[in-house]
Amino acid sequence: DAGVTQSPTHLIKTRGQQVTLRCSPKSGHDTVSWYQQALGQGPQFIFQYYEEEERQRGNFPDRFSGHQYPNYSSELNVNALLLGDSALYLCASSLGPLELAGELFFGEGSRLTVL
Amino acid sequence: KQEVTQIPAALSVPEGENLVLNCSFTDSAIYNLQWFRQDPGKGLTSLLLIQSSQREQTSGRLNASLDKSSGRSTLYIAASQPGDSATYLCAGLNTGGFKTIFGAGTRLFVKA
Numbered sequence A: 001d002a003g004v005t006q007s008p009t010h011l012i013k014t015r016g017q018q019v020t021l022r023c024s025p026k027s028g029h030d031t032v033s034w035y036q037q038a039l040g041q042g043p044q045f046i047f048q049y050y051e052e053e054e055r056q057r058g059n060f061p062d063r064f065s066g067h068q069y070p071n072y073s074s075e076l077n078v079n080a081l082l083l084g085d086s087a088l089y090l091c092a093s094s095l096g097p098l099e100l101a102g103e104l105f106f107g108e109g110s111r112l113t114v115l
Numbered sequence B: 001k002q003e004v005t006q007i008p009a010a011l012s013v014p015e016g017e018n019l020v021l022n023c024s025f026t027d028s029a030i031y032n033l034q035w036f037r038q039d040p041g042k043g044l045t046s047l048l049l050i051q052s053s054q055r056e057q058t059s060g061r062l063n064a065s066l067d068k069s070s071g072r073s074t075l076y077i078a079a080s081q082p083g084d085s086a087t088y089l090c091a092g093l094n095t096g097g098f099k100t101i102f103g104a105g106t107r108l109f110v111k112a
Helices: none
Strands: A005-007 A010-013 A019-024 A031-037 A044-050 A053-057 A064-068 A074-078 A087-094 A110-114 B004-007 B010-014 B019-025 B030-038 B044-051 B056-059 B062-067 B072-077 B086-094 B100-102 B106-111
Touching: A005 A087, A019 A087, A019 A110, A031 A074, A044 A064, A044 B100, A074 A087, B004 B086, B010 B019, B019 B030, B019 B086, B019 B106, B030 B062, B030 B072, B044 B056, B044 B062, B044 B072, B072 B086
Parallel strands: A010 A110, B010 B106
Antiparallel strands: A005 A019, A019 A074, A031 A044, A031 A087, A044 A053, A064 A074, A087 A110, B004 B019, B019 B072, B030 B044, B030 B086, B056 B062, B062 B072, B086 B100, B086 B106
């Protein structure tokens, strides 16, 4: 049973560039949530995708956008990168939208460094 | 606004000790509370999920409790082992906005 997979595992970008991170949910899961984790802090909720729509969003600017495909995989896009965007980006999957309070399963994350 | 606090921030114990990690939240209107383990530079591994209607969950040497009235959850680890060394995070799912709010974590080091 495949767990949550994320790609790439590491990447380096420069300020002003754009980045796309990818996530495949755990088999049988249809909801994907994205989180940003700065060093030494807990993950911060970015947004949730369910039925190919953004259902909930945290306090992140519009530079952060996403997409969910019919096969439930998801992308996180960040435009106009800032140094402060350097972080571990985590994807979590669950069965059903967050309000069903299902268990979250996380991937290993994508480590983004912005120079 | 929901805030989640974890105490202590760091903990070092000798192997074999029983220990308790604390998680407190400001808004008792939560759907569930989940405990995770995170190894350095890695993703989160789910340990236990407690639904709003439940009081506790157990898995092996781990036991987690939830007291919504006091806004607290505890993770009890029995007979700690060096392999338990990691950061432990708690996260509450808010009823208002359905956002999962994480604490900053407790860094645990178990000495052999």
